[in-house]
Amino acid sequence: MSSKETIAAYFPGLIDLAKDKDERIVFLFKNEQGLQAAQRVGLEGELLVPPAIEHLPFLLPQAEEVIGFSGQEDTKLFDDVLAYLARFFYLPSNELEIFAAALLATYLQDHPEVFYLPVVLLFGPPERGKTRAGKAFTYASFRGIHVVDLREANLIRFTQNLRATLFLDFQSFWKKALQEGSSDILLLRYEKGAKVARVLFPDRGPFNDTRYFEVYGPTVVASNDPVHEILDTRCVPFSMPNRPHNYEVPAPEKAQDLRNRLTAWRSRMMDRVLPEVELLPGRFGDITKILLQVGSLFGRDFTPILREIGQEKKSSGLTETIEGVIIQGIVELLPQVKNGTLRVDDLLRKVNALRGGRYPLTGQFIGKKLRAMGFKKRFVKGRSEIFIETSILNPYLRDFGLGEVSLHSNGTFYLKPFSKPFDNTTNLKKEVESVESVDSYKGVGVGMREGEGEGGGEGIPLKHSTHSTLSTFCPESIEIIDDSEGRELAGKGVESESQEHRPNDNDEVQAQEPEGKSGVGEDQAVQGRAGTEGQSQQPDNGRGPGRRQSRVITIEEQAQVLQPGTGKVRRYGIPIISFRRR
Incomplete structure (x- = not known):
């Protein structure tokens, strides 16, 4: 070498x-x-x-x-991922869709518009299928590795060198992470650009003794025990139900076809602009944005089920954190609030009662917590009181899904709970009726109505962007180098049916405008085969090797998720065509 x-x-x-x-x-x-x-x-x-x-x-x-x-849009990809997963374990159909979306998201981890990835958390008693689910996910994911230890050196190398999806399967997961000194790595894997510091050369003095390592990447965790509350805020949890069945055993070769198709999907998506979606509140909204975008690409709306999962996480936080118990205590003591204040010793007794009397908290501890939470305090006749202000209390109530507090004209407070109807809708046209049959997941294309064939239905417009994501992902300086033994594997791109030259940056053609429509649409990067109609050329501006014959990208050959409009077809690395929002 x-x-x-x-x-x-x-x-x-x-x-x-x-x-x-x-x-x-x-x-x-x-x-x-x-x-x-x-x-x-x-x-x-x-x-x-x-x-x-x-x-x-x-x-x-x-x-x-x-x-x-x-070179072709795989309209049944998402349904086939669902069918693949259902062969190895059981989850309710709406949760299985979220699980599948997380799998596809591993292929977009380095997309220029993706900044957070959720940690997929599989939890439940032993023998519920956590390991089966994790392995099935890992084998089909982008560079999935089943990790059997939490040594920081391995985690860092898997991330820095391979950009791998990691499946961490341990009985006492968080305890082992603390023992191995890798807890900071696990807490930061959800955020792009996150780094951890390690002192590797103490003899070199300040600054030169420290190295910083990237730790961002897709993560799946299976554990019988609860994870740390901070890590839990980065997780989308899946409780594995007890559904015995003669499931298949996951194996890498069973995911080979999906790996091929998902890699091809990645090649099409990495220089496209992702759809705009309405985010859920808080950090949960940050980590689930990519799941909503994947769903939108395949004509599905995951907002209802993700909102329900988020509310369940908040409800559990109400009883599992000190802050949650304090808020619960304040709500139950609202009738005792006088002149807008509540006695801290009354709150202390209520908090300790709600905690079941185990490890009673002290007044000093509660006072510090209340101050950290933003509540103002005063002393009256040697007793401590806190002011109940809706501007301080209501954000906590909303975070825990309890509702909002309002002040009556008579000076008393009352709680108005949220109405939380959960519309558990899904765009799956046929759900799995039993775990024995998974074929019902197949055959539904992108944006297809029931009864329509492949390619039917309306597309979903992609988000407009004034910048080209292509230039941030695909550098123009990559070139194939001849092997020293003369063994060059020629690049085998998608060839046009007419065998014409591909247009360069200087070529420009006017796309055919649909009858009755006008205006300039929004540029979106797309893949597809080329036709040869409507060709014209622009003068060479010195950036390319000269003028070559350009080609029009036919609408029929574009992604089902795109809504065709009008505008110009240009060549910048790959074909770009204009699209208009519906």
Whole structure:
């Protein structure tokens, strides 16, 4: 191996590592020619080669299959992911959809518009299928690894070198994390750009002794015991029900077809703008945004079920945290509030009673907690009182899903609970009636109405963006390097049916405007095969090798999730077509 070669498993623009038909490891990446496969690539003056297979502890997609899938929209992908998961374990259909969305989100972890990923938490008594569910998820996810220890060195290497999805399966998960000194890594994995510090060279003095490591990445946790309350705020929990059945045993090879299709989906999505969605409140809204976006891409609205999960998390926090018990105590003592104040010793007795009398709290501790929570305090005749202000109390009540407090004209407070009807709707046209049959998940395409065939129904418009996400993901400097033995794996992109040259940055054509419509739509990055109609050329501006014949992207060949409109078709790395919102 040349001394100038650098082993790499990730670089900007890389879709994934894959195996070619000769079982050699190749890079799958996107450049101005589209999806390419090569054993060696040059990037910013470096010659990059993939790691050996023994250093890749996850299932690799098949290069030829991925390239074959990349040129077409896979409208049944989400339904087939649901069917795959249902073979190995049971979850209610609405929760299974969220679980499937989290799996697809692992393929978008480095998308320019994704900043948070939820930690998938599988919990429940032993023998409920947590490990089966975790393995099924891991084998089909982006570079999934089943981790059997929590040593910080391994977690950091899996993240920095491989960008892996980690499945952490332990009986006393948090206790082991504290023992191994990896709790900070686990707490920060949900946030892009998060780093942890480690002192590696104490003899080098200040600053030079410390290294910082990225720890962001998709995470699945299975545990019999409750996780730490701080980690719980980063989690989307799944309680595994007791549904005995003769399920299949998860295995990597059973996920091979999905790995190929999901990798092709990643290649199409990484330079597209993600849909706009309405966020849920708080940190839970941050971590579930990507789940709502994945659902929107496949014509599903996960807002009702995610809102219900969020409310359940808040309700559990009411009794599992000191702050929650304090708020509960204040609510129960509202009738005793006089002149807008409540005696702290009355609140202390109520809090200790709500806690069941175990480990009684002291007045000093409660006083410090109340001050930290923002409640103002005063002393009257040697007794401590707190002011009950709706501006301080109501945000806590909303966080815990209790409602809001209002002040009567007579000076008394009353609680108005939230009405929380849960519309457990889903866009699955056919739910699993029993765990024996999973075929009913199949056959529903994107935006399809019941009874329509593939490709029916209306699309969902993507979010408008004035910037090109393509330029932030796919650098233009990636090039295929000839192997020293003359073995170059030529990039096999999506070829046009007419075999015309691909247009360059300087080529521009006017898209056909649908009859009766006018106006300029919003630019969206899309994939597809090329037609050859409506061609024209613009003068060379010096940025490309010269004028080449351009091509129109036909509407029929675009994603079902896009709503066609009018505007210009341009070439910038991959074809771009204008779309109008519905």
